[in-house]
Amino acid sequence: MNIFLRELKANFKSLLIWSGIILLLIVIAVGKFAAFAGDPEMLKMLDTMPPALLDTFGMRAFNLTTLTGFYGVMFIYFGLMGAIAAALWGSDSISKEERDKTVELALVLPVSRSQVVTAKALAALVNCVAFVLITWGISLIAVQSYTPDPAFYKFLALEMQAMLAIEVVFLAVGLLLGCGLKHYKIAGPLMVGIILTTYFMSVATALDKRLDWLKYLTPFKYFDAAGFLQSGRLERGYLLLTAGIAAVCVTAAYQLYRRRDLYI
C-alpha cells in the first residue's frame, strides 16, 4: 500500500506534464476545426489532395466539417499520446529504481518482488485512467462552443474507452520491458521504437491492402475510429486480444522480475 501511494506521488508530476501536452493538442486542434466547421469549400479542397496522403492521416473516412468527423481524425493522436505515456509509466516505474540506485533500499524492505510490481503497476494504471479522464474532460469543455449532438458524446465515449485499451496494452509492454531488462537504459528507447513501429504499421495497413494482416500486430489498428464510428461499439475480438496481450506481458513481467538479478 505504501509503495503504491509513494509511486502515485512520484508519478503525479509526469501526469501533470502529459495533461498539459494533451490540453495543448486539443486546444490547437479544436482551434483548427474552426476553419473546417460547416464549410463545404474545405471538403472540395480536401478532394483535390492525393488519396494516399489523406489515408496516411486517416482523413478520408471522416467528414472533417463535422465535429464527430474531426474528432475521428484526432483519435490516432490520443492513442499515440496514451501509448507513449502508458509505456513510459510502465517501464519507468520499475527501471527508475535501478537508474536512481534506490533499488537496494526498496527491495531490502520485507516485501516480495511481486508485491513491488503489483503496487507499481496499479499506480501506473491509475495514471492511465486519470489521463483518459483528463483528455475526456478537456475535450468536453473544448467543444462546447460547437454545441455537439448526442452522437458526438457517444463517439467520444467510445474513443476514450479505446484510448484506455491502447494504454493498457502499452502499459503492460512497458512493464514487461522494465521488469525484464537488466539494463534500464535500453527500456525507454526500445519502448519508443516499439510504439513508432506499431504506429507506422497501422499507417501501412491503410495504404496497401496487401499489408492488411499487419493489423493484428498493431494495437493502434485494433480500435479503428472509422470502424467504431459506424458500428457504434468496440470490436469484442480485439478487446479480448488486448486483454490477452496485457495478461501475457504482465505474467511474463512478474516471472522475469522475480528471477532476475537486480542491477545495483
Place this chain on the structure above:
Amino acid sequence: MSIIEVSQLTKYYGKARGIVDVSFGVEKGEIFGFIGPNGAGKSTTIRLLLSLIHPTGGKATIFGKDVTTHGPEIRRDIGYLPSEVYYYEGMRVIDLLKYSASFYPGDHTQRMHALAETMELELNRRINDLSYGNKKKVGIVQGLLHSPSVLFLDEPTAGLDPLMQRKFFNLIREENARGVTVFFSSHILSEVQRLCNRVGIIREGRIVEISDIRTLQQNNYKKVRVSTDSTAPVVFDMPGVTHVQAENGTVHFFFKGDINTVLQRLSALRVTDVSIEEPTLEEIFMHYYE
C-alpha cells in the same frame, strides 16, 4: 545452528567471477567481520544473502530459511546498511524513515527519535541537501529502527567522521549486547579488529581463512626482530620463518610455529636487542593477500 549459514555459495555475473564456493556460518550474537580488498566479493555475498541477486550455485540460509525462497520473511528481521546510500528524490529524512518503518510491524517512532538523537541526525532536513556522511547516518537509523536481530553492514564507516564512527561503533556494540548478530564487511582492518569476534577473509571471490580474531593474531604469527653486533646478518633458516628482511645487523621476520625453536636459536647468539611481537591485523592481512 548458525543464524547465517552459507554453503558453497557461488555467483558468476555472466562469465565474470563474483564469489566461488563461499562457505561460513555466523553464530547468534556474534560480530562477524568479513574482510577483503575491493572487488573480492564482499558486497556480492551480502547481496546474495539479501536476495537482491540470486546465486549461480550453493545455498544460504538465515534463521534456517533459504534466502532465495523466503526473502521477504527473512528481511522482516534484518537491518542493512549499504556501502553507498541512495534515496528517493524530494523526501525529508523523517518521511523516508517513516516510509521505511511502515513496512515493519509495530510502532518504531520512539526508537527512531532515539537513534536520530544518538547519531545527531536532523529529521526535518531534505535528504537531497544532506552531505554524504549525513546520508549515511540516515541509513544507519533506517537500518536499526525496527530492532532487527541480524545486521548487515557493508563498509559502514565510509563518510563518517572519527567522532561519528565512535558513536556508531558504540551503537553497534549496544545492539550486539542485546543479542543482535552483526555481519560486518570492511576493508579497514583496524575497525574490524576493534569490533569483531571472528573474521572471514575473502580474496578474489574465495574464502581464504575463517578464524577467531585472537587466534589469528596470537597463534598464527609472531613478528620477530633481532639485532646483533656482528655485521654479517644472522641466518634463521628454520621452518616457519617467512618474510625475512635483514639490514645493518638487524633481522626482521615472521614466525609461525613453536616459539621455543626461535628462543633456542637466539640463546646461541650474542644479541643486542630482541623483540617478539604480535603482528597487526594489517600485516596478517597483507600476508593473505600476497
